[in-house]
Amino acid sequence: MDSAVNWLTENSDMLLHYAVQAIVAIVILLVGIRIAKMAEKLTKKAIEKRKVDKAVGSFLANIVYALVFAATVLMALSQVGIETTSFIAILGAAGLAVGLALQGSLSNFASGVLIIILRPFKSGEFIDAAGHSGSVSKIEIFSTELLTPDNKTIIVPNSAIMGGAIVNYSRQATRRVDIMVGVSYDACLKETREVLEKVIKSNDKVLNDPAFFIGVHSLGDSSVNFVTRSWAKTEDYWAVYFYLQENFKLALDEADISIPFPQMDVHLNKISEK
Structure with missing residues (x-):
């Protein structure tokens, strides 16, 4: 017990020195983290003022935070007496090994950079x-x-x-709405076309330019298949799609034009016993 007390007394100055350094390093680390968060927020605000894409702002803000945080850690290590130059060299060597082990994460980072650039x-x-x-x-x-x-x-x-x-789906200003409609082989094709055309013209969200198109797409096993191709603004795509789907059915029913469903005719032949 006496020897421990004597050792503490003899080395009190050294212990005090290291304690102060450790406290300063902790303060640097805490302040650095706070500065990194502030830098991240300021970067986001600066990018928002320039009306840059929010996704790009978030990406750049994350990079700024990582750089400031890394600099803070190096300053804290330097404060406690760790030689940062040799430490950086060690980190470089370790980084190569870690990089090989974390190829997936590095690939994700590189892909994130490409997303921002392209x-x-x-x-x-x-x-x-x-x-x-x-x-x-x-x-x-x-x-x-x-x-x-x-x-x-x-x-x-x-x-x-x-x-x-x-x-x-959002890059272009307009989108084409393609809908397939099958009608019975007994239906009048001219009348069917008129019914479909009337429904399309009834929706004011369908664009006049480019003009819509109606044509016989194929002769199916149980139906004549019409295809309708209408154009709408990208934000109106689903509204036009659901409107046309519903009103095609209602208009065809009103015109007594049937929409057949797949069916199979089964013929039974009786085999006489010998």
Whole structure:
């Protein structure tokens, strides 16, 4: 016990020195984290003022936070006496090993950078990518967040998005609404065309330019299949689609034009016993 007390007495100055350094390092770390969060918020605000895509702002803000946080950690380590130059060299060597082990994460990061540069989609646009559909909520460093029409959040890795086809439903101002309608072989084709045309013209959300098209698509097993191709603004697509589907059926019923369903005729032959 006496030896421990003597050691503490003899080394009190050294212990006090290291204690002060440790406290300063902790303060630097805490202040640095706070500064990193402030820098992240300021970056977002600055980008919003320039009316840049929100997804891009979120991505850049995350990078700013990571850089400031990394600088803070290096300053805190330097304060407690760790040589940062050799530490950075060690980190570089370790980073190579970690990079090989985390190829998927690095691929996600690189894909996130490509998304920002190539801009295949932006915040608010409705896309289909990596087998998922939804509106782009935000683009993070490693993943992209989608919001589905039924209000579910889907987080998709950036590498999965850039590794396949991306369908952007919102990029163009207009979309074509294709609907197939099958009618009986007994129906008058001219009358059927007139009925379908009347329904299309009754919807003021259907664009006049480009003009709509109605034609016989195919002669099916049990029906003559008409295809209707109407154009609408992208935001009106589903309203036009559901309107035409419902009113085609109502108008055809009113005109006594039947819409057949698949059916099979079965013939029974009686075999006489010998």
